[in-house]
Amino acid sequence: MDNLERLDAWLVRIIVGVYAVLSLLGFLAFVSTKAVSLTQAVAEAPPTGLEEDVNLALLENGAWIEASSYAYHYIHHPLFVIDGLTSPPSTKEQWVPDKRSDEAPSLAVHLARPSLIREVVVYHDPRYTDRSYILSCSLGGEAVTSVSGSGRRDARETFDLACESADEVRLDFDWNPDSSGGHIRIYEIMVIGR
Numbered sequence: 001m002d003n004l005e006r007l008d009a010w011l012v013r014i015i016v017g018v019y020a021v022l023s024l025l026g027f028l029a030f031v032s033t034k035a036v037s038l039t040q041a042v043a044e045a046p047p048t049g050l051e052e053d054v055n056l057a058l059l060e061n062g063a064w065i066e067a068s069s070y071a072y073h074y075i076h077h078p079l080f081v082i083d084g085l086t087s088p089p090s091t092k093e094q095w096v097p098d099k100r101s102d103e104a105p106s107l108a109v110h111l112a113r114p115s116l117i118r119e120v121v122v123y124h125d126p127r128y129t130d131r132s133y134i135l136s137c138s139l140g141g142e143a144v145t146s147v148s149g150s151g152r153r154d155a156r157e158t159f160d161l162a163c164e165s166a167d168e169v170r171l172d173f174d175w176n177p178d179s180s181g182g183h184i185r186i187y188e189i190m191v192i193g194r
């Protein structure tokens with residue numbers, strides 16, 4: 001009987017030990033994951049020869065997103081920046097990079113076709129103030145024009161970013177995620193052109 005009890009005790013120890021090791025491995029896999037996001041175009045490009053400027057950075061205008069990361073456990077997906085809502089009903093609906101894993105956050109809005117860009121508008125969550133970024137437009141992956149974030153704390157930042165032909169607008173951040181200002185929270189990016 002004693003031998004049987006000892007065997008049971010060892011079995012319990014082995015099962016608990018294996019469970020603990022698997023839990024630790026699962027936890028390490030979770031915290032080391034970097035949620036890169038690459039979306040697909042779900043709409044057609046606007047026609048060429050438009051008579052008026054439009055917001056080209058919209059899901060419904062064929063735009064798509066490439067983000068270095070997002071805070072996936074809080075569901076701050078980058079698609080929120082091209083959904084057309086600049087003041088959404090929930091603060092969930094903003095892009096936030098993943099502080100745990102992303103040392104150099106970037107967000108690219110790919111346009112459905114090369115376009116004339118006159119202006120870019122960035123809508124920040126005004127509760128947070130990080131503006132340490134370079135905003136650029138590119139064609140075929142080559143930067144055409146770049147400007148720096150204003151450093152002001154306005155919720156709405158406007159850039160006269162004249163690009164004759166570009167198919168991408170991107171923000172590259174230089175951040176310290178542990179600083180008091182190290183919060184990147186963006187509701188929307190508008191790319192005005194035709």
Ligand SMILES: [Ca+2]
Pocket residue numbers: 080081082083084085086088093187188
């Ligand atoms: Ca939005």
